[in-house]
Amino acid sequence: MQDAFSNEPGGTFDAFEGANLKIICSLDDEDESYQIIDSGQSENIFSPHYDDLQQLSKQGKYIPMRRGSKHFSSY
Numbered sequence: 016m017q018d019a020f021s022n023e024p025g026g027t028f029d030a031f032e033g034a035n036l037k038i039i040c041s042l043d044d045e046d047e048s049y050q051i052i053d054s055g056q057s058e059n060i061f062s063p064h065y066d067d068l069q070q071l072s073k074q075g076k077y078i079p080m081r082r083g084s085k086h087f088s089s090y
Contacts, residue, residue: 035052035053036050036052037050037051037052037053037072037077038050038080039077040080045082045083045085048079048080049077049078049079049080050077050078050080051068051071051076051077051078052072053068053069053073054066054068054069054072055067055068055069056068
């Protein structure tokens with residue numbers, strides 16, 4: 016069986032089940048929360064967003080998250 020962990024020396028970027036989602040949430044500041052998924056934003060293999068977050072994830076980087084009611088309009 017091939018090693019499936021990308022953060023280990025000599026590891027690959029294969030996954031057994033699905034993408035890994037990492038979230039860092041500040042409980043006191045809604046603007047200080049971040050997320051990353053180790054593949055991409057889309058599950059469609061033909062989409063340009065299928066693996067667009069892979070390099071950021073491998074570099075240990077995160078994307079800021081918009082949280083809180085100020086980011087969403089009321090209906």
